[in-house]
Amino acid sequence: MSVAIENFVKAIYNNENQDITNTKPGNIASKLGISNAAATDMAKKLDAKGLLNYEKYKALRLTEDGEKMALNVIRKHRLWEAFLHKTFDMSLHEIHREAELLEHETSDFLAEKISEYLGNPKFDPHGDPIPNAKGEITTEDTSIPLSQAKENTEYVISRLMSTDKEFFEFCALNGIKYGNTLTVKKQFQSSKMTQIKIYTNTIVLNEDFTQIIYVNEIN
Amino acid sequence: MSVAIENFVKAIYNNENQDITNTKPGNIASKLGISNAAATDMAKKLDAKGLLNYEKYKALRLTEDGEKMALNVIRKHRLWEAFLHKTFDMSLHEIHREAELLEHETSDFLAEKISEYLGNPKFDPHGDPIPNAKGEITTEDTSIPLSQAKENTEYVISRLMSTDKEFFEFCALNGIKYGNTLTVKKQFQSSKMTQIKIYTNTIVLNEDFTQIIYVNEIN
DNA sequence: AAAAATATTTAAGTATACTTAAATTTTAAA
DNA sequence: TTTAAAATTTAAGTATACTTAAATATTTTT
Ligand SMILES: [Mn+2]
Ligand SMILES: [Mn+2]
Ligand SMILES: [Mn+2]
Ligand SMILES: [Mn+2]
Numbered sequence: 001m002s003v004a005i006e007n008f009v010k011a012i013y014n015n016e017n018q019d020i021t022n023t024k025p026g027n028i029a030s031k032l033g034i035s036n037a038a039a040t041d042m043a044k045k046l047d048a049k050g051l052l053n054y055e056k057y058k059a060l061r062l063t064e065d066g067e068k069m070a071l072n073v074i075r076k077h078r079l080w081e082a083f084l085h086k087t088f089d090m091s092l093h094e095i096h097r098e099a100e101l102l103e104h105e106t107s108d109f110l111a112e113k114i115s116e117y118l119g120n121p122k123f124d125p126h127g128d129p130i131p132n133a134k135g136e137i138t139t140e141d142t143s144i145p146l147s148q149a150k151e152n153t154e155y156v157i158s159r160l161m162s163t164d165k166e167f168f169e170f171c172a173l174n175g176i177k178y179g180n181t182l183t184v185k186k187q188f189q190s191s192k193m194t195q196i197k198i199y200t201n202t203i204v205l206n207e208d209f210t211q212i213i214y215v216n217e218i219n
Numbered sequence: 220m221s222v223a224i225e226n227f228v229k230a231i232y233n234n235e236n237q238d239i240t241n242t243k244p245g246n247i248a249s250k251l252g253i254s255n256a257a258a259t260d261m262a263k264k265l266d267a268k269g270l271l272n273y274e275k276y277k278a279l280r281l282t283e284d285g286e287k288m289a290l291n292v293i294r295k296h297r298l299w300e301a302f303l304h305k306t307f308d309m310s311l312h313e314i315h316r317e318a319e320l321l322e323h324e325t326s327d328f329l330a331e332k333i334s335e336y337l338g339n340p341k342f343d344p345h346g347d348p349i350p351n352a353k354g355e356i357t358t359e360d361t362s363i364p365l366s367q368a369k370e371n372t373e374y375v376i377s378r379l380m381s382t383d384k385e386f387f388e389f390c391a392l393n394g395i396k397y398g399n400t401l402t403v404k405k406q407f408q409s410s411k412m413t414q415i416k417i418y419t420n421t422i423v424l425n426e427d428f429t430q431i432i433y434v435n436e437i438n
Numbered sequence: 439a440a441a442a443a444t445a446t447t448t449a450a451g452t453a454t455a456c457t458t459a460a461a462t463t464t465t466a467a468a
Numbered sequence: 469t470t471t472a473a474a475a476t477t478t479a480a481g482t483a484t485a486c487t488t489a490a491a492t493a494t495t496t497t498t
Contacts, residue, residue, distance in 0.1 A: 025476070026475055036475075057475085090332065105323070106317075106321075244445090253486070253487090254488080276493065443495080447491080449491090454484085455484090456481105461476100461477080466472085466474085467471080
């Protein structure tokens with residue numbers, strides 16, 4: 001299958017997992033940077049291929065085959081990210097950029113090699129789950145955004161939900177990294193800011209950041 | 220530039236370095252598995268782009284820009300081969316297959332990371348030279364095919380010029396590997412066979428193999 | 439030096455993945 | 469509930485990278 005098709009089913013999959021009613025051609029089009037007309041064309045084509053169900057004016061729904069394809073591409077994307085981060089120490093922004101291309105030119109054979117080399121990781125450096133070779137995600141996500149965390153409680157960082165370069169640069173500079181530990185000190189109700197302590201540093205984050213930094217409470 | 224263009228200039232470059240007079244559309248076409256007509260079309264297009272000089276019925280000649288592009292792709296190809304061989308222990312056949320795809324989706328940035336990680340190697344696992352980031356090949360090739368080697372002389376294996384799976388499997392099983400040492404025991408003139416000793420094994424190779432295994436004499 | 443064989447080019451056409459513009463349908467607002 | 473706004477679809481067209489078939493040029497053989 002072509003790069004265009006793989007990116008298309010991946011965009012639908014990612015969208016369905018957030019907002020199922022809005023998975024319409026126009027929405028996918030704007031995510032992929034193509035015209036609405038192109039997205040409608042593609043939707044019809046993929047319906048004919050059995051990768052999704054297309055009904056005029058309705059939301060797009062991936063078939064089982066379509067979802068399998070999406071998860072296969074996502075697996076390769078996240079394995080590359082994990083690999084490039086670990087082996088070449090590339091930043092959270094760089095790894096995404098490279099993985100977006102490499103994911104389409106990676107055989108299942110090579111994906112397995114990467115996975116084995118890394119010890120079959122279950123999460124990528126953004127905290128996104130890595131599907132297994134069968135296309136299954138076996139982990140469950142219990143994490144909450146930092147904006148909803150309790151005061152005076154210790155958390156481990158579980159996910160950084162962004163693709164923004166500056167955000168990742170901020171994180172890298174301040175030890176905000178998947179797996180690291182932080183303590184929530186105070187939630188400022190009116191200003192919607194969150195004060196955290198990470199290592200010896202105290203940082204006050206605004207809502208833009210506390211809604212994309214996800215954490216798990218340490219028992 | 221597209222995958223089709225990159226593969227096209229690469230095929231011309233590789234061909235020019237062997238048989239300059241025969242670098243015509245039909246020859247490139249058969250190497251790429253496309254029709255002669257498609258190759259002629261592409262040649263005209265790349266002439267317009269300034270990557271090669273096309274004159275009806277004449278051999279294709281890369282321009283400086285075209286050669287630079289070819290060497291950039293070849294660099295990425297060979298870096299991937301070196302990397303996959305070393306890091307994932309993939310075979311000489313597998314690394315070529317994967318590199319053929321990855322070479323087109325690799326940024327200069329990532330290529331540099333791979334190169335640094337490997338210690339800026341000058342040769343890939345087939346013994347092919349790896350151009351530097353400027354597109355220069357600084358090494359010179361003094362190797363000769365095993366068919367022309369002297370009897371009772373020690374050589375180091377410097378190049379395995381093939382893309383054939385079975386040949387590489389044979390090599391892997393018999394210690395015929397870039398950098399390994401062997402001794403030429405006898406050249407059978409009439410049958411064009413070569414008897415070598417490698418480690419403790421004695422092997423007799425026919426011309427098919429001794430013309431694609433290159434060696435350098437050990438001083 | 440012709441004739442035959444081979445290679446190259448031209449012409450016409452296809453599939454994919456897009457575009458813009460117009461028509462249509464849905465959704466939201468008045 | 470009618471109207472206005474927004475989204476979706478249809479229609480027509482483009483660029484890329486191919487194809488096959490026919491025309492033409494080159495190369496080889498006789
Ligand atoms: Mn992608
Ligand atoms: Mn990720
Ligand atoms: Mn290639
Ligand atoms: Mn090689």
